[in-house]
Amino acid sequence: MTRHEPGDILARRYLLLDPLARGGMSVIWRAFDQSLHRMVAVKVQCSSLQTGLGDRVRARSEARAAARFIHPDAIEIYDYGEAVTTSGEVAAFVVMPLLDGVPLAERLERGPLPWAEAAAVAMRTARVLAAGHARGLVHRDVTAENVLLTGDGLKLLDFGIAAWAGDPDDERGTPPYVAPERLAGAPTHPAVDVYALGVLLFTMIEGRTPYPETTWEQLETARRPYPPPRPPGAPHAIALLCQRCLDPEPARRPEAAEVAAALTAALSLPKRLRRGLAVAGAGVLALSLVALMELPRDAMPPGVTASPPASPVASLPSTSMPSASMPSMERSPAEGRTVRQAVDGFHATLEGSDVCGALGGDVALDLKQVLRGALVSPGQEDSLLAGLRRKLADREREGRLAPACRTQLEISLNEITAARRSP
The missing domain is CATH 1.20.940 (RNA Binding Protein, Prp18; Chain A)
Structure with a gap:
C-alpha cells in the first residue's frame, strides 16, 4: 500500500499539504499546484499500480475517458498522473477542484438522513452513473466517502480512475459496497455500481450498511442465504427498490437510469402524498401506488404521472x-x-x-x-x-x-x- 506524507510532491508539481478524507481505496489531499499557483484536491490511490505496461496504459486510458465525461454532478478532472513513492511503488493520482463541502460519510456520522433526502442524493448519484454507463464507464467505488455535499448540491468523486465495462476486475473498491459477483472475478459491469448504490441508499436511510462485513477477507467467507434486507425506515416502494439494487444476481438489478426514474417519481409526488408515504404502512403504501398508477390520467393529482414502475414518465x-x-x-x-x-x-x-x-x-x-x-x-x-x-x-x-x-x-x-x- 502506498504511503504519503505532508510535504511530498507528486509529478514535480503537486505539493501535498494535509489529508482531507480517507477511503478504502484512496486518500484525498489538499494540495498546491506549483505550476498554476492554485489550491487543488489530489486523490491518491492507496494500492500500487502494477508495473506491467498493459495495466498502466489501461489506467491512463480510463482516466482520459473519465476526463472527457462532463456531468454537473460529477467533479471535474484537472489532471491524472503516476508518481513513484519513496518505497519504489507507483501511485496513480487524480487532480480535481478543491471544493467547499462535506463528505456524505461525515454527515452520516451524525445519524441517518430522512428518506426523502436520502432518495434525492441517491437519485442524483444514479443519474451520474447512468450517464457514465451510457459511455461505457463503470465507477466501481460508489460510497458515502465519494459523495461530496456542497452548497451547489452533491458531487460524485472518483470517476477519474473508473473502468470500461467488460474490463477484468482488479479488486478496486470499498468492501461493504462490493457486489458479490466481483468475488468470483466477474468482468466489470454497470450492475456493480447499482449494487453499491443500493448499499449507499440503505446506509443513508438506516445509518449503517446492510451487511456487517468490512474487509475483503470477511466478504470471502460471508454467507447470505436470505433475500437482501430492506431499509425499514423507508416507504415500501423505496425499500423495495433498494432491495432490488442489492440482489445477488446482477441481471435482476435495475439499471441506474431505472433507479433514477423510480426515485424521481417518488420525489415528484405532491407533498401531501409524500407525507402519506412517510407514515403509511407497507401494505397501504403499495396499494396506494398501484391505485395511483391505475387512475385515469385526467383523474391524476397535479404533477403525478401514470406509467410502469421501470419508466415513470x-x-x-x-x-x-x-x-x-x-x-x-x-x-x-x-x-x-x-x-x-x-x-x-x-x-x-x-x-x-x-x-x-x-x-x-x-x-x-x-x-x-x-x-x-x-x-x-x-x-x-x-x-x-x-x-x-x-x-x-x-x-x-x-x-x-x-x-x-x-x-x-x-x-x-x-x-x-x-x-x-x-x-
Missing part, C-alpha cells in the same frame, strides 16, 4: 406538435411506447405543475422547438438530440431547470431514442 396527449409535420416519428413501439408517446411524455413533463412547475415559459418553448427540429431533420437526429441533452444540463447549471425536471426529460429522450431505433 407520463404520456399525456400533446397538441403542440402536429404529427403531420414529423414523418420520422411513426415508428414501432419500443418498450411499449412509440415515438409519438415518448414525445408526448416529454411535453407532459414540461407542462406538469409539480416536476417542472417553476420552469420559465421561454425555456419550455426553446426545449420544445429544439426537440421538434431534431425529429424533422433526417440524418441529424442523434446529434441534435445530444445537443438537447447538453442544453438540459446547461439550464440546470443556470438554475433554470430543477434536477427532478431534468431527469424526467432525459427519461423521455431515452424513450424517444429507443423508439426511433426500434425495427
